[in-house]
Structures are given as structure tokens and as C-alpha cells.
Amino acid sequence: MPTSKNTYHPIGVFDSGFGGLTVLKEIVKTLPQYDYIYLGDNARAPYGSRSYESVYQYTLECVKKLFDQGCELVILACNTASAKALRTIQQIDLPKIDAHKRVLGVIRPTTELIGQMTHSKQVGILGTAGTVSSGSYIVEIEKFFPELKVFQQACPQLVPLIENDEADTQGAEYFIEKYVSSLLNQAPNIDAVVLGCTHYPLIQKQIQKYLPANVKLLSQGPIIAESLKKYLAMHPEMENRCSKNGQLEFFTTDTTDAFDRAGTKFFGSPIHSNHMSI
Ligand code: DGL
Helix, strand or coil: CCCCCCCCCCEEEEECCCCHHHHHHHHHHHCCCCCEEEEECHHHCCCCCCCHHHHHHHHHHHHHHHHHCCCCEEEECCHHHHHHCHHHHHHHHHHHHCCCCEEECCHHHHHHHHHHHCCCCEEEEEECHHHHHHCHHHHHHHHHCCCCEEEEEECCCHHHHHHCCCCCCHHHHHHHHHHHHHHHHHCCCCCEEEEECCCHHHHHHHHHHCCCCCCEEECHHHHHHHHHHHHHHHCHHHHHHCCCCCCEEEEECCCHHHHHHHHHHHHCCCCCEEECCC
């Protein structure tokens, strides 16, 4: 357990619930030397169908909780929070809270890479209704690769199916096929698809099954891990502040039993969480 708040500066990883664990898993694999605190706002998940105002307020509250725990750097390992809350937190809230702290998201690192993945210049995004309606992927991709055409598909049933352990059922297959076909119907030449929700790596194989063999599927965990590695190398002032004892703590705003059971599946190894009141 951490000793002193003065020297304990874990990297915070936030998600609405479980999805960010797929990102944390890859980050810890790539950068095992740092301390990490994961916070899942399971009590108020899913975020995917919530308004801008709610996603922003909930995300900000959780980011502040992570700052209170000693975090100097927080990763929003949730596309919906990255799409709807990140910019306001970076531009409006951080300067008021502490101008030295940083909050990063998962959309930008993904869009920085997408241009290298496509020959046809047509790319697809699968995400929550919130992420898709925000248009964030379209805006970010346009900045790096204006020549690309971006097609999106909201998949509102996938997070509940995954969270309710129904991902291997016929019901899930029905919705996965429906969403993937609907994306391909918009543009049959799509050759790169982003899993634009941190829950989707759990059904990556099923999604791949309904895509033509030439289509590359981008899972965010490894992308975010590499991007964080680069970020820390380029920002020694932040890197020096992050504590390095290889500690990992998990918090949920809901009950810990349920979090530990389902979270283990997302993280790939057993986890033991503590409750955090919001
Ligand atoms: N993990 C979130 C994301 O990446 C989605 C889950 C939710 O709807 O809360 O968008």
C-alpha cells in the first residue's frame, strides 16, 4: 500500500466502468515501473447514452477524486468521456485546479495512427452513441489526415451485452453483425476500423468475423500504452513526478464484489478493488 501522499503520485486511469481495464492492462505491460490507480464509475455507468453535461460532470468529479489520491496525470480510458468531457476539463478546469496536472484521452492517440492503417482512405469507427454523436473522431482525424473519409456506427447494445456477460450469446452475434454490416453498407471499401469503445476488445474476434479479411481492426490498449510511453519521454517534468513502485490499486464507485468478478475478465488477471464514494 502507498506510504505517503507527498511521494505517492500514481498515474490515474479512469473509465465509466470496466472498459478502461483493457487499456490499463496494456499500459502496465508496457510501463510496469509506475504506480497506477484505476477508477471505474460503475455506479453511474454506462456513460454512452448520457448527455454532455452528465458525462462532463461525472468525469470531472472522478478526475478530482484521482487528483485527491495523489495523481498528477490522469488518462481518460473511455472514449465517451474523452469525446464529451476532455476538452472542457483541459481548457477550463485544469487551469483552475492545478495548472501542472494533466488529463489525457484515448481519441487523439488513436487518430494520430489511423492514416498509416488504410490504403483505401476510408475508415470506420465503432463506438457508443455518445462517442459517435460527438463527432470527435471525425474532427480529430481531419486534423491529421484530411484526405480520409470517416464512417461511424453507434453500437448501443454492445456495452450492456458485454457487461452482462452476454457477449457469447446469439443475441450478441445478432447485434455485432447488424452494426458491422451497417458500417460496411456506408462504404464497402473501408479497410481500417477503430474499436472506439474500450469495452470492445472483449469482442474483437467476433467483430473481426464479420469484416472482410483485409480490414485492420484497431484496439486502443496497445496504442494508448505506446502513446503514454512517448508522452512521458517527451515530458520529463511529468515523468519525474510519477512515482515508481510498480503498485496497482483499483477503485469502483459501486460494489467491489461485482467489480472484482467482472473486472477480472477485462483486466485478464484477478483484481481486488476498494469502494470510492462520489
Ligand atoms: N468504455 C466506454 C467507452 O470507451 C463506454 C462505456 C459506457 O457507455 O459507459 O466509450
